[in-house]
């Protein structure tokens with residue numbers, strides 16, 4: 001077997017999503033501890049030790065305690081090479097999460113057991129379901145008083161429209177949380193002696209029917225567990241790997257990331273259930289990493305100014321097939337020429353390091369001199385195929401933006417354009433005027449704050465923002481249409497994108513129907529094109 005194939009088979013690449021504070025960082029940290037990539041918790045995000053968070057690049061993230069950008073961590077565990085993609089913890093950044101999910105083969109959803117699916121996360125989790133990738137649920141903080149377990153599962157099923165299948169079951173919660181019951185082996189796993197911030201802990205296992213099982217939990221807990229198992233075996237969906245692979249059934253695990261209860265159990269099961277790098281669709285059909293020998297990758301994220309001192313811009317790409325060597329030349333399909341992938345980087349636990357070699361399934365960040373766009377394909381295959389594009393979400397909030405100091409026009413335009421290229425915002429112009437007035441569209445309002453903050457901090461430009469009442473955007477598909485003759489509604493506004501393509505903004509959704517009725521032949525689309 002080719003060497004690179006065995007490397008690819010070892011890869012497991014997944015995104016981790018959660019509501020802020022549900023415990024994503026703590027869980028990631030524990031994974032790294034089990035993998036031996038770090039020695040002490042707090043290295044990833046040590047509020048206590050005041051070390052900088054690996055995944056929190058921007059000041060604003062620290063200020064607000066949410067993670068705005070995505071990052072990647074790689075570590076080894078049990079013969080696997082694991083890539084974890086971090087995602088923003090707020091639904092206002094669900095588009096960013098969606099793009100990150102494009103680079104992942106599965107997703108781990110962390111839920112706080114005392115809160116269930118939270119309002120803020122609903123949209124974020126739904127993009128996971130939209131992507132149809134396997135979703136694994138880790139219900140965390142079982143060491144705190146949790147919601148009723150059946151209610152929690154019900155909550156996930158109703159809110160997200162995905163069936164659940166508990167792989168294990170919690171024994172008690174809060175102070176009485178003892179461990180989990182493994183439904184497959186029918187064993188109790190009782191945890192003790194764990195130390196906060198370490199991977200240390202003892203696990204005692206005992207078959208449910210054994211004397212030992214009755215000794216290690218209280219009589220009440222034992223009886224309660226027996227009742228719940230009976231109910232569960234009768235009511236819950238059976239484990240079905242095929243449904244898991246299609247993203248229709250989510251295996252559920254319980255535990256406490258802080259106290260190491262159930263973390264390693266989860267990691268082990270999860271790694272067996274999640275797939276190695278999967279084939280991906282291109283304009284030449286499916287590209288299978290186990291068959292395609294040549295390097296291929298697509299860009300899913302662009303991030304500028306990660307290091308303020310260097311004003312760098314990094315394009316993150318998911319390698320889909322083959323092998324990557326530092327400094328190699330590859331063909332950039334959209335650019336139509338060969339490019340050298342320079343300064344390739346990967347995040348290892350707490351530091352960024354240069355990559356010498358990487359394989360299908362891995363994520364690398366390369367220096368981008370401003371040539372890459374989100375969705376671009378790079379490959380050395382003689383086939384010259386392009387991977388399927390990444391859809392853009394229709395913005396739902398709009399504002400008119402201008403710089404406060406007219407002398408700073410140039411920086412303003414540069415900054416706003418660069419931030420738009422990263423896909424964090426979309427920019428438009430008034431239909432009949434030039435670039436003076438810029439209209440910014442975002443999916444979540446928090447992105448406005450990020451824009452304001454970044455323009456000030458990275459480009460030294462203060463902006464004035466006037467919110468606009470529009471909530472719906474439509475691209476005009478038949479561009480030959482005479483915009484001056486278009487019969488609109490009173491709540492409609494004509495704008496254009498940077499490529500001069502006409503668009504319409506609406507306050508009310510019913511006006512869209514009306515405009516379509518008033519202008520026979522008009523074709524409107526909800527999705528943008530890059």
Ligand code: G4P
Nearest residue numbers: 018019020021022023024025026047140141256257258259
């Ligand atoms: P996030 O990345 O999803 O935002 O969450 P993070 O891991 O930062 O965890 C948020 C808070 O919840 C942290 O407390 C963390 O210690 C706590 N936490 C995480 N997992 C568990 C768990 O299993 N049980 C309990 N009881 N708490 C958990 P903090 O006080 O905000 O920070 P710190 O001072 O502990 O670092």
